[in-house]
Amino acid sequence: MTVEAHLATLKQKHGSLEEQLHAERTRPSGKEQTIVELKRQKLRLKDEIERLQAKISH
Secondary structure: OOHHHHHHHHHHHHHHHHHHHHHHHHOOOOOHHHHHHHHHHHHHHHHHHHHHHHHHHO
16 A cells, blocks of 8 residues: 555545544534544544655655
């Protein structure tokens, strides 16, 4: 898998997590622990995306 393909996959996963986070926040019985975990996962992906983008641009 190329770096670009991996980056595209990570961006797709990040978007999916954003959708899950939105759904959990708008759910009346949304659990705070689930929201916190989704945010953590999104942040990890964002960091990885930024790292790969920096690698590509250098």
